[in-house]
Amino acid sequence: MSETTPAPAEQWFKTPRLSGRLVTLEALRPEHGADLSAGATEDTVRFLARGGPAENTPQAWAAYVERLNALPRRVNFAVRSRVSGRVVGRVSYSEVNVADRWVEVGTMLLPGAQGTGVNADAKVLVMxxxxxxxxxxxxxxxxxxxxxRSLRAMRRLGAAEEGVLRAYQVRPDGSARDSVMFSVLRGEWPGVRAGLLARLPGDSTRSGEARTS
Incomplete structure (x- = not known):
């Protein structure tokens, strides 16, 4: 793996607007709770490691967003559809480790955005x-x-499946959660990226060119 100079530490925690073909990513804010509440179902929050909102209301979603934004070493983006203009989920650097130069990515999409290419587009932008x-x-x-569903998606992504972290986390219902770890290294990213772009409609060779504003 060739070396590259990392960005300054403060840059890792910024939330610039990132534009892809299908979505725009922007800083996740409490006011996005209205869109999230309108499209959410019970399955939307079933597997969230940090738990979801207390109930499916805009106010509860706003409180959930505030809770996420208060967590250390975390960066949260809202996923906004460029077709509908509505927020259809969030994607996060759910843990940022500047010293060791890695990030963990976590995604939550509303049912209406699943299977549409939104997940692939958002992953291209954050990766x-x-x-x-x-x-x-x-x-x-x-x-x-x-x-x-998420396990199938990660295996299609082409990420390396590293193993199972047994009883690694606790679900909101109190049960122990086994977590399956997947990873992509910098040298592997061009191939994984090409596979993601191939899932997007239209001219996918250009659709994942991220634009920052």
Whole structure:
């Protein structure tokens, strides 16, 4: 793996607007709770490691966003559809480790955005930033071992499946959660990126060129 100079530490915690073909990412704010509440179902929050809102109301979602934004070493983006203009989920650097040059990525999408290419577009944006702007060596993902949909998505992504962290976290219902660890290294990113772009509609060779504003 070739070396690259990492960005200054403060840059890793910024939330610039990132534009792809299908979505725009922006800083996650409490006012996004209205869109999240309107599109959420019970399954939306079932596998969230940090738990979800107390109830499916704009106010509860706003409180959930505030709770996420208060967590240390975390950066949260709202995923806004460029078609509808509505917020359809969030994607986060759920843990940032500047010293060791890695980030963990976590995603929550509303049901209406699943299977549409939104997930692929959002992942291209945050992973392009991690590897190309921040200078990360590694991006990893931890998936609930019971979340079959997300496990299938990660295996399609082409990330390396590193193993199971047994009883690593506690679910909101109090049960022990096994987490399956996946990772992508900087040298692997071009191939993984190409696979993600191939899932996007239209001219996918250009659709993932992230624009920052």
């Amino acid at each position: 392009d930033r991690a590897f190309g702007v921040l200078g990360a060596n590694r991006v990893h993902f931890k998936v609930d071992a019971l979340n079959e």
